[in-house]
Amino acid sequence: MLHVLPVLKQYFERLNSPPLTIQSKPSKRAEILAGICLFLCLVLFVQSLKLLCFSDIPSVHMHIINMLLHLSFFSSAFFLSKLNLFELARCLLILTYISYLITAILLWQINLNIQFYFLLGMFACLYFFHPRETKYLWITLCIFCGLFIYFQTQFVFSIGREDWQFGVINVNTWTLSISCFLLATWIRRQINRSWQQMQMTEQKTRQLLQKVIPSSIARYLMSAEPLSLENCITEHSFASIIFIDFTEFTPYSRQTSDKNLVTFLHRIYCVFDTIAEQHQLTKIKTNGDQYIAAVGLGNSSLSSYETSQQCCQFALAISREFEIKAGVNIGIKMGIASGNAISGIIGQSRPAFDVWGNTMNLASRLESTAANREIQVCQQTMLYSMQNFRFCSGLTQPLKGLGQVTVYKLLGAK
Incomplete structure (x- = not known):
């Protein structure tokens, strides 16, 4: 015994x-x-x-x-x-x-x-x-x-x-x-x-993991099952993706120290994170002075209209708060695209959450061609949001890798 x-x-x-x-x-x-x-x-x-x-x-x-x-x-x-x-x-x-x-x-x-x-x-x-x-x-x-x-x-x-x-x-x-x-x-x-x-350590780990990636993928990563592509990748029939970038950021980075630059980005991105949580957006990642988020990745019950309109509300809220919180001579521009997308994590060493697809590329091109303080959206976003938001007349312009695309500018809520 x-x-x-x-x-x-x-x-x-x-x-x-x-x-x-x-x-x-x-x-x-x-x-x-x-x-x-x-x-x-x-x-x-x-x-x-x-x-x-x-x-x-x-x-x-x-x-x-x-x-x-x-x-x-x-x-x-x-x-x-x-x-x-x-x-x-x-x-x-x-x-x-x-x-x-x-x-x-x-x-x-x-x-x-x-x-x-x-x-x-x-x-x-x-x-x-x-x-x-x-x-x-x-x-x-x-x-x-x-x-x-x-x-x-x-x-x-x-x-x-x-x-x-x-x-x-x-x-x-x-x-x-x-x-x-x-x-x-x-x-x-x-x-x-x-x-x-x-339990305390696991709870902190789970909370941190859920802030970095969606809850469904976080629960899978916390399980004992081996990583597989089927469980890490999710297809979305309709999602709205927003790219946010700063204008006049390069001149500002040359005039200030690296520490002040990082402090500014941290302060602004914390404001963006708070607004994103209020409007039920999923933060995808940040890339330098670029902030990327999406609607419709974690909540599949949202309709196409709700997804597009929430993303427009988020963009307008970001525009208002940035004017108040910025405190420096830096502008902001955004691009919004709606459509199907695929999200998940790939790789084995330090896997990171990301989104792929034509919708992601379109949102990136709309942001890069937007002027200071402009919010450019695609035609699909405009059609699903036109009942509650004002847009300027569509303008066809060439986008790199996408050809001629009709672009609309979000002016505000009705």
Whole structure:
């Protein structure tokens, strides 16, 4: 039974791991618990074979029946784990452990110190219970401690000793049991503290990951599944993408220090991030003085009209806030395009979230050809937003790599 403890600890550390951490699949947990049951079955079976070779052992037939009976209990736990009934399998393991020790002690009728396995069970059961199951843990600890005290104090009287020896043994029994109980509670507190730290670390990691990439991809990356292209790439039938760039940025960068330049970009991009969150936009990335965001990547329930109009509202809000927050002689220009797109992460080393497709290229070209303080949009964006926003007459102009494209300028809300 001593060799079972490290295996039990490894299994229940995985079984009781917090829900926000990377966990094994239920089938993997079933395999681990099934392996434990089979190992215990093998130990009991070997012990029963040994008893057949020693006929002078008292109640040898009862010992064999006891072994075979508990062998069937562990086998039942094996099948329960295969059915993913982990709670029932765990309870059966604990009850079988207690039952085996009690019947073995009663059958031997001599003091072979088997009762010390109850103290061993106190430390083993620390890994059998989740932090939310503290009540059941205390009950189990008290049962193991009480059983050890009872059998230890009962069997010392069957050995010829003087009265003062009885007192010493009883004092040592109570001292040892209480010490083990207190030590087990201290270890449990350390385990709970480790679990709490793991949960806090995982929560921070999840929050940070969800700020960098969409929630659906973040949940997939936090799982134990290997990366695959199908799970990392998502096609969007309609999305609106906006490119934001600064004008007169190069002259400003030559006049100020690098630290001031980065401080300015950080301050402005924090304002952009706040507005993007208010209008339910997904920030794609920043590229120097270029800010890229999109609508319709994380929320598939938005209609084509809502997607385009939210992007226009975001652009106008950015234009207003930039005039207030900029504080330097720098302008701003934007380009918005709507259509199908594909988003996700590719690569293995430091994967980054990005969007690809003709809509992405069109938004980039609209931004690059826009003048200072202009918001250029494509025809599809204009058609889906014209009921609530004002646009100037369309102008056909050549865009690099796209040919002649009709371009509209967003003037404001109606």
